[in-house]
Amino acid sequence: MGQVLLEIKNLKKTFNEDLHVLKGIDLCVKEGEVVSIIGPSGSGKSTLLRAATFLETIDGGEIKYLDKVAATTENGVVKYASKHELKEIRNYFGLVFQNFNLFPHFSVIKNITEAPIHTDHVSKDVAYERALKLLSKLGLSEKKDAYPCELSGGQQQRVSIARALAKEPKILFFDEPTSALDPELTGEVLKVIKELAKEHMTMIIVTHEMQFAREVSDRMIFMEHGVVQAEGTPDEIFNSDNARVQEFIGKF
Amino acid sequence: MNFSVMLQLLGNGMLMSISIFLLTLVFSLPLGMVVAFGRMSKNTIIRGIVKFYISVMRGTPLMLQLILVYFGPHFLFGVALSSNYRFIATIIGFSLNYAAYFAEIYRGGIESMPKGQYEAAEVLGFDKFQTFFKIILPQVVKRVLPAMTNETITLVKDTSLASAISMVELFDVASQIAASKSTIMPIMVAGLFYYVFNFIVAFIMEKIEKRLSYYK
Numbered sequence: 001m002g003q004v005l006l007e008i009k010n011l012k013k014t015f016n017e018d019l020h021v022l023k024g025i026d027l028c029v030k031e032g033e034v035v036s037i038i039g040p041s042g043s044g045k046s047t048l049l050r051a052a053t054f055l056e057t058i059d060g061g062e063i064k065y066l067d068k069v070a071a072t073t074e075n076g077v078v079k080y081a082s083k084h085e086l087k088e089i090r091n092y093f094g095l096v097f098q099n100f101n102l103f104p105h106f107s108v109i110k111n112i113t114e115a116p117i118h119t120d121h122v123s124k125d126v127a128y129e130r131a132l133k134l135l136s137k138l139g140l141s142e143k144k145d146a147y148p149c150e151l152s153g154g155q156q157q158r159v160s161i162a163r164a165l166a167k168e169p170k171i172l173f174f175d176e177p178t179s180a181l182d183p184e185l186t187g188e189v190l191k192v193i194k195e196l197a198k199e200h201m202t203m204i205i206v207t208h209e210m211q212f213a214r215e216v217s218d219r220m221i222f223m224e225h226g227v228v229q230a231e232g233t234p235d236e237i238f239n240s241d242n243a244r245v246q247e248f249i250g251k252f
Numbered sequence: 253m254n255f256s257v258m259l260q261l262l263g264n265g266m267l268m269s270i271s272i273f274l275l276t277l278v279f280s281l282p283l284g285m286v287v288a289f290g291r292m293s294k295n296t297i298i299r300g301i302v303k304f305y306i307s308v309m310r311g312t313p314l315m316l317q318l319i320l321v322y323f324g325p326h327f328l329f330g331v332a333l334s335s336n337y338r339f340i341a342t343i344i345g346f347s348l349n350y351a352a353y354f355a356e357i358y359r360g361g362i363e364s365m366p367k368g369q370y371e372a373a374e375v376l377g378f379d380k381f382q383t384f385f386k387i388i389l390p391q392v393v394k395r396v397l398p399a400m401t402n403e404t405i406t407l408v409k410d411t412s413l414a415s416a417i418s419m420v421e422l423f424d425v426a427s428q429i430a431a432s433k434s435t436i437m438p439i440m441v442a443g444l445f446y447y448v449f450n451f452i453v454a455f456i457m458e459k460i461e462k463r464l465s466y467y468k
């Protein structure tokens with residue numbers, strides 16, 4: 001495995017002064033790695049992804065992508081990189097949301113091409129070519145002119161994965177990508193993620209799909225009460241002697 | 253006064269009513285957006301001022317506002333009223349008033365947008381300006397259209413209030429002829445005109461709503 005793409009150190013996040021949601025998280029992800037994050041509801045998994053993608057500001061610690069420091073803490077004060085640098089760093093990652101957040105007024109192809117064209121200044125032709133390739137890969141070629149409201153949940157989520165991939169990120173974050181789907185639709189989305197894993201796409205996946213996580217991950221992280229309680233290969237996690245991990249996995 | 257002269261006077265009144273309507277839209281539609289942003293400003297002073305402005309515009313009669321805008325400069329500062337100021341005052345009065353109403357409609361539309369749209373745009377690298385104009389505004393337009401239709405229809409009828417400062421628009425003309433000739437006919441013509449005008453407005457708005465119904 002290659003270089004370190006993401007390094008999070010001692011990350012802290014507090015809501016409303018006294019709700020300590022992240023209490024010093026360390027996370028290091030190397031190129032090509034698939035890391036899944038599991039843990040009970042409210043343990044801070046989404047908050048961690050949102051902090052890593054700058055949707056939440058952190059209250060302590062450090063976030064580094066490759067050699068670029070996005071946020072760091074000096075003498076207890078968090079300092080973020082400049083707006084310009086953050087924009088550059090944003091290009092390193094993509095985020096797939098639980099409820100897709102597609103743009104409903106754009107067709108599928110426009111959902112995918114708009115960001116590359118207008119934020120990365122990729123030419124229209126290149127952006128369309130890239131989008132069509134992604135759509136065919138995700139089995140959505142015939143839906144390119146459809147609007148999100150005309151698609152099933154599973155199709156919408158695949159479009160949102162294509163939208164994230166079109167920016168050619170180095171890391172892709174997923175926050176419970178199948179939680180909003182009917183059970184019979186989760187398979188098609190999980191299959192896409194497994195295929196990406198085979199192509200060694202670096203991914204950090206928050207999920208409650210234990211079997212899937214076991215299959216797809218190089219490493220699993222069990223989070224609870226804002227800290228990493230256990231970390232290891234899927235086999236290590238599934239055979240952990242940590243009582244909390246056992247109890248959590250036993251539920252599935 | 254024969255029939256054709258009367259019709260001609262009414263026709264001029266109609267043109268004036270249409271002018272007030274169109275010019276008010278031209279100024280108040282964009283001004284409303286500025287007011288809406290002021291109303292949502294993070295700066296408490298700006299927000300407070302704009303909130304007060306909206307409450308005055310919505311809480312006092314438009315007729316009174318027109319009179320104030322028209323006579324205000326004269327009584328407050330002793331400015332001599334030029335003959336074409338009457339028309340300008342009408343447009344200013346209507347635009348200020350309607351901008352307040354439109355602002356509240358825009359604000360409702362903008363605030364109803366799901367947070368996820370902003371977040372998706374942010375992660376994809378759109379800046380604030382692109383996010384608003386490409387992602388948010390087009391969806392807001394669709395959301396506010398029914399409320400905008402109502403307000404626009406009200407504006408058609410409200411143009412008659414300009415008669416309060418003796419603007420020679422349709423209602424003013426019609427009521428003057430009716431009074432001097434003791435006939436209800438001009439009032440009926442005026443009523444029919446407002447009705448047809450609004451029929452057309454509603455038709456156009458419906459067309460726009462249809463055009464935007466390609467997505468949910």
Ligand SMILES: Nc1ncnc2c1ncn2[C@@H]1O[C@H](COP(=O)(O)OP(=O)(O)OP(=O)(O)O)[C@@H](O)[C@H]1O
Nearest residue numbers: 015016019021039040041042043044045046047048
């Ligand atoms: N914007 C916010 N303001 C206040 N509290 C918040 C906010 N966002 C999250 N929280 C709180 O932080 C805690 C962790 O939330 P988070 O969404 O990260 O959990 P999670 O592990 O993703 O849970 P789930 O598995 O249910 O998605 C919860 O107690 C939640 O109520």
Ligand SMILES: [Mg+2]
Nearest residue numbers: 045046047176
């Ligand atoms: Mg969550």
